Amino acid sequence: MQSKDDNVLKQSSDDERYAQLYQRYAPALFAYVYQQISSREDAEDIVLTVFLCVLQNQRFPAFDERKQEKWLWTLTRNKLVDHFWGTIRHPQVSTEWLSEPLYAGDGYNPEQTSLKHEEYTQLANAVRKLPKLQQDVLRLRFGHGLTSNEIGSVLEKSGGAVRMLLTRTLRHLRSFYKDQVQGSQR
Numbered sequence: 001m002q003s004k005d006d007n008v009l010k011q012s013s014d015d016e017r018y019a020q021l022y023q024r025y026a027p028a029l030f031a032y033v034y035q036q037i038s039s040r041e042d043a044e045d046i047v048l049t050v051f052l053c054v055l056q057n058q059r060f061p062a063f064d065e066r067k068q069e070k071w072l073w074t075l076t077r078n079k080l081v082d083h084f085w086g087t088i089r090h091p092q093v094s095t096e097w098l099s100e101p102l103y104a105g106d107g108y109n110p111e112q113t114s115l116k117h118e119e120y121t122q123l124a125n126a127v128r129k130l131p132k133l134q135q136d137v138l139r140l141r142f143g144h145g146l147t148s149n150e151i152g153s154v155l156e157k158s159g160g161a162v163r164m165l166l167t168r169t170l171r172h173l174r175s176f177y178k179d180q181v182q183g184s185q186r
Contacts, residue, residue, distance in 0.1 A: 047076070054075075
């Protein structure tokens, strides 16, 4: 029979393992979900639901590390599908644009805002010309702030391969953007 102290020690080691698991996988899972649904709150809710399922699954701790990772990703994709089915049945309208100020800064007048908007449009057009994988790498790195290794776990690539892809993508993007700017000045 286990003593009360043994139960407390076992519980604290389990808590530490789950905390480490969360710290290791949650950023990548969140970035993947957030990329798909573009709602920070919904993405956080989905990742939280995934980890609640982990806590409820009594067999999960017995899985080896690779099986745990695979199970987390599969569950995340399934929860994302559930979310999409729910939004199809109960569509919501975003009101986030209401909270944005009319002018981005105090020094922006309508003319400066228009010029900035034109620059953003040119950049967005250049990004849209990139292959989807390169767009995803840019979004995960600069939009979500993930490291190359975290992006690698999302895209199932090594950190070195992601760094190389990111370098090539930025070089490619600069070339597109430079061509667009030069073309619009002619």
